[in-house]
Amino acid sequence: MKRRAFAYPYIVWMILFIAVPMLFIFYYAVTISGKLDLSVFWDTLKNPVNWKLLLDSIVMSLKTTGICLLLGYPIAYILSNMKKSVAGFISVLFFVPMWMNFVLRTYAWQAILNYVLPSIFGSKGTFTGTEWAVLLVLVYDYLPFMVLPLYNTLSKLDKSLLEASRDLGANGVQTFGRVILPLSVPGIVSGITMVFIPAITAFTVPVMIGNGNPDFFLYGNIIEIAFKQPTPNYAGGSTLSIILLISVFVSSLIMNRFDKEQIQ
Amino acid sequence: MKKIIALVLASVMLLAFAACSSREKGDYSFADGDQYEEIGGELNILNWGEYIDPELITLFENETGVKVNYSELTSNEEMLIKLRSADCIYDLCFPSDYIIEQLIAEDMVLPLDYSKIPNAKNISERMKEFTNVFDPGAKYSLPYMWGTVGILYNTTMVDEEVDSWDILWDEKYTGQIWQYDSVRDAIAVSLLRLGYDINTRNEAEVEEAKDELIKQIPLLQGKGTDNIRDFMINDKAALAVLYSGDALYCCDENENLAYAVPKEGSNVWFDNVVIPKTAKNVEAAHAFINFINDANLAARNTEFIYYSTPNQGAIDRLDAELVEDEIFNPSDEVLSRCSVFHDLGSFAEVFNKAWIEYNTRSGK
Structure with a gap:
């Protein structure tokens, strides 16, 4: 009973900062100037453009997650085989940029893509305003979230299992495919969750690195535009946010499923 | 190594100091x-x-x-x-x-x-x-x-005379054009190019202007506001829709830049x-x-x-x-081509809708 008291501040926090704002979003989605009105809500749901942009965002997010996984896995694997002290130091290096604000880092990338890289490659133009630049910065932003859970899982791997695998005649590739990879799935799943979900909601990178070109706009950008009009479309913007919330919720459910199956 | 860092820091500070003091204080009396x-x-x-x-x-x-x-x-x-x-x-x-x-x-x-x-x-x-x-x-x-709204262009990248909004739709300049990121300004550019009034209340005209803007998207380096200046000053882009004041600033920083108010007319704001x-x-x-x-x-x-x-x-x-x-x-001749934006009242909704469709590339 006494211990439960410690949970109260957390419950208050959850109600104030998670439940109440969500209720507000729902309230604004189904009302127009205070009156219940579902017209904008349905129109927004029925508008194929919104779904197309959601799909674009999911595709972009999948690309980001895929590249992060391809880059992050080897990094985490190499780290896990290093001496603890060295690996610890290097993983701190991964964290250090995250001490700096995300927008500032994106500004730094603007400078790199506009001036540094073009001058290295002898190009007069700029590399911002291209899809690969947007993808590159997204990957940069989310890579640590992939590496760290993977590193955690891989470094806890029981080394005697690897020795056993060798003893039983498996070569390096077989050991990796049959022992290391299956055992690291929980790390892969949490890495994917930590990259995929925030990447769907990305909206500063398309503006700052995509140079605001509508060609690179993602779902988050239409939510922003809905609220930033001269007469803000609260109902539409809130409905769009609900769609995003639900998609995020569904994808984390799917991820959890994977996670549980692995544990069983 | 430490010496180099110290030297770099010192020169940065010196530069910053010089930048502050180079601006001589003018006469601030009444x-x-x-x-x-x-x-x-x-x-x-x-x-x-x-x-x-x-x-x-x-x-x-x-x-x-x-x-x-x-x-x-x-x-x-x-x-x-x-x-x-x-x-x-x-x-x-x-x-x-x-x-x-x-x-x-x-x-x-x-x-x-x-x-x-x-x-x-x-x-x-x-x-x-x-x-x-x-x-x-x-x-x-x-x-x-x-000021006015016009085209700021880089004379080393643009050989022809700039006197029409059409040049912003010229495929020759793909990836070197900047559009202005504001409902009224961007749509006005497109309306003027089509020969329509910037204060039009004709839905079909706004629709057509929006479709033209969507066609322009693949040619853009980007769509921005204050950030356009850096791209123009550093020779990164050839053409940009810009306000005259920003254009003047850019022309001062980079002598290759020039500014034109197109013949189809423009907005004076x-x-x-x-x-x-x-x-x-x-x-x-x-x-x-x-x-x-x-x-x-x-x-x-x-x-x-x-x-x-x-x-x-x-x-x-x-x-x-x-x-x-x-x-x-600007001379009276230029100003005679320019008109002031009017409040569109409830018709503003048509512009806003077009703007969202433009930003989501969802022309009919």
């Missing part, structure tokens, strides 16, 4: 020897980015004992949202023409008390003719800065100062309007912002070279 009484309290000002000489604010604070809280934003639409919100705290703001028309129609601004603004006499008659269009008799607002109805320190707000319209201070402010000033007293005190500049002070 042209007419104005005297200001102690007013006190606070004054909340809402304005565009880099749109006032900070020296003026300090000076005003010292003269009147008013504490100035200065906030900045980047679009008229944002300004409108802030002014409409129930807890609007601003005593002064600087919206553009069509927003002022809307603010007046919605009864959101106070009429100016000209007995408290003797320096209003400095505003030129030529400018009043234009501002009468949206605020007859300048009852609610006084022009602060003005005004940013005026208004006092929102919610203002708490109306006394200080009037004092501030009078203060910035002092001929001497307006000249300093213009030198800082680099946009055209409607203040004749200031023009008389500026360098002849600047006053004769066609970007800074």
Whole structure:
């Protein structure tokens, strides 16, 4: 009973900062100037453009997650085989940029893509305003979230299992495919969750690195535009946010499923 | 290694110091020897980015004992949202023409008390003719800065003569064009190119303008506002839709740049100062309007912002070279091609819808 008291501040926090704002979003989605009105809500749901942009965002997010996984896995694997002290130091290096604000880092990338890289490659133009630049910065932003859970899982791997695998005649590739990879799935799943979900909601990178070109706009950008009009479309913007919330919720459910199956 | 770092740091500091001191302090005295009484309290000002000489604010604070809280934003639409919100705290703001028309129609601004603004006499008659269009008799607002919209281009990348909006749709310049990131400005460019009025209330025309803008997307390097300047100054882009004041600044920084107001016509815009109805320190707000319209201070402010000033007293005190500049002070011939934005009333919804469709690339 006494211990439960410690949970109260957390419950208050959850109600104030998670439940109440969500209720507000729902309230604004189904009302127009205070009156219940579902017209904008349905129109927004029925508008194929919104779904197309959601799909674009999911595709972009999948690309980001895929590249992060391809880059992050080897990094985490190499780290896990290093001496603890060295690996610890290097993983701190991964964290250090995250001490700096995300927008500032994106500004730094603007400078790199506009001036540094073009001058290295002898190009007069700029590399911002291209899809690969947007993808590159997204990957940069989310890579640590992939590496760290993977590193955690891989470094806890029981080394005697690897020795056993060798003893039983498996070569390096077989050991990796049959022992290391299956055992690291929980790390892969949490890495994917930590990259995929925030990447769907990305909206500063398309503006700052995509140079605001509508060609690179993602779902988050239409939510922003809905609220930033001269007469803000609260109902539409809130409905769009609900769609995003639900998609995020569904994808984390799917991820959890994977996670549980692995544990069983 | 440490020495190199120290050296780099030292030179950076030196440069920063040089940048600060290279700007010699001009004459900040009052042209007419104005005297200001102690007013006190606070004054909340809402304005565009880099749109006032900070020296003026300090000076005003010292003269009147008013504490100035200065906030900045980047679009008229944002300004409108802030002014409409129930807890609007601003005593002064600087919206553009069509927003002022809307603010007046919605009864959101106070009429100016000209007995408290003797320096209003400095505003030129030529400018009043234009501002009468949206605020007859300048009852609610006084022009602060003005300019045109045009094409800033890099003469090393563009060989032909730039005299038409058409060039912004020329595939030769794919990936080197910047569009302006604002509903009215971007759609106006497209409307003008098609030969339509920038204040059109014809849905089909707006629709056509939007479709043309969508066709332009693949040619763009980007769509922006203040950030366009850096791309143009550093030779990164060939063509950009830009306000004359920004264009003038860029031309000063990079001699390869030139500015043109296309033959199809353009928009001439005004940013005026208004006092929102919610203002708490109306006394200080009037004092501030009078203060910035002092001929001497307006000249300093213009030198800082680099946009055209409607203040004749200031023009008389500026360098002849600047006053004769066609970007800074466009000829009557150029101005005769330009028109002022009007508030579109409920038709604004059509523009907003087109803007969203443009941004989501969802033409019919």
